[in-house]
């Protein structure tokens with residue numbers, strides 16, 4: 001990813017997630033206490049108590065769209081790679097410890113030419129999933145540049161997680177798990193390896209972020225503190241392969 005700087009777009013605006021509570025400090029925090037009554041999502045259908053906006057970012061081809069489709073529909077988009085144009089979103093409601101958490105998940109285009117469009121969406125994101133492809137070294141090397149971009153455009157306390165995708169492709173792997181762990185440690189990020197193809201750790205990645213956001217917005221004083229780092233370390237399924 002070349003790091004050509006693009007102006008902040010004023011044109012694009014995200015459809016509002018229904019009154020998302022403060023996970024990023026940009027809005028007043030919901031008072032501590034029992035979850036608010038469930039309400040229908042914007043499109044009808046699923047009811048939820050709280051709503052959050054999550055963005056998927058990373059180089060083109062790392063598997064952002066496939067990760068979202070795996071999470072939303074439980075399927076894998078094999079075959080021809082159709083690069084995302086601009087930005088797209090899907091909703092999913094999860095039950096997190098008895099609270100209905102609606103995730104509005106924004107799938108961004110990794111291609112440089114859409115960067116100015118996606119910049120406009122960062123500021124409303126409560127969480128970012130930053131992906132690289134374990135079979136593509138350049139996508140891993142670009143993580144630092146993505147973090148610079150995130151720091152420039154996202155809320156300062158946005159929840160962030162690093163994901164190394166495509167671990168099913170053991171033969172083609174060029175980024176070791178330890179390298180991902182080291183980078184994540186350097187930047188203080190929770191880290192997991194995933195596969196949109198097999199589903200490895202996909203639900204876990206979204207559930208972990210949902211738990212973190214729910215905790216930030218409505219933690220009762222008696223509730224034990226949720227630690228995202230510990231949770232993904234404990235729950236994440238390791239990948240046995242160690243190539244190269």
Ligand SMILES: Nc1nc2c(ncn2[C@@H]2O[C@H](COP(=O)(O)OP(=O)(O)OP(=O)(O)O)[C@@H](O)[C@H]2O)c(=O)[nH]1
Pocket residue numbers: 058059060061062063064065066067077078079080081082083084085108109110111165166167168169194195196197198
């Ligand atoms: N083996 C394997 N292939 C994957 C996986 N995830 C995605 N792919 C493949 O990688 C290619 C790119 O996947 P996408 O999800 O479209 O990539 P993207 O990050 O959304 O790309 P942009 O929309 O251009 O930013 C497709 O051919 C997918 O089939 C995975 O976990 N394992």
Ligand SMILES: [Mg+2]
Pocket residue numbers: 064065066082083084107108109110
């Ligand atoms: Mg895509």
